[in-house]
Amino acid sequence: MQHLQHTPAHALTFDCDKCDRTSDTDSALQQHLRDSPAHAVTFDCDKCDRTFDADRALQQHLRDSPAHAVTFDCDEYDHSQNNGIAKFASA
Structure with missing residues (x-):
């Protein structure tokens, strides 16, 4: 495993899917996504x-x-209410 980590041909990279940025670690990629206003x-x-x-x-x-x-329109009365909680007193 040590060979894979230290050989550039086998190095893992974490690529941003929104730009062409490449990071060596997932945490660096996550920080890039958090800190970049474009993302x-x-x-x-x-x-x-x-x-x-x-x-x-x-x-x-x-x-x-x-x-x-x-707005909520009442079919019985000529009335509109913008909060939907209209209460009419029964006569």
Whole structure:
């Protein structure tokens, strides 16, 4: 095994599938993927052009942005509600 590790022809390489970078160890490749802005995982809003670095931030954007509010229309009354929790008092 020592022969395989010290002979360049048998050296293991870890290749980045997003660029042409090659690393000697898996941990070096993982650090490259974490540290490279070009390889960052992003969460894109499908309703606008905003991009977020965490799914939690995207979900908050969708929940809090008035432009993306989901409305629920009532068939019985001429009323729309944006939170889906409308309660009508029965007469």
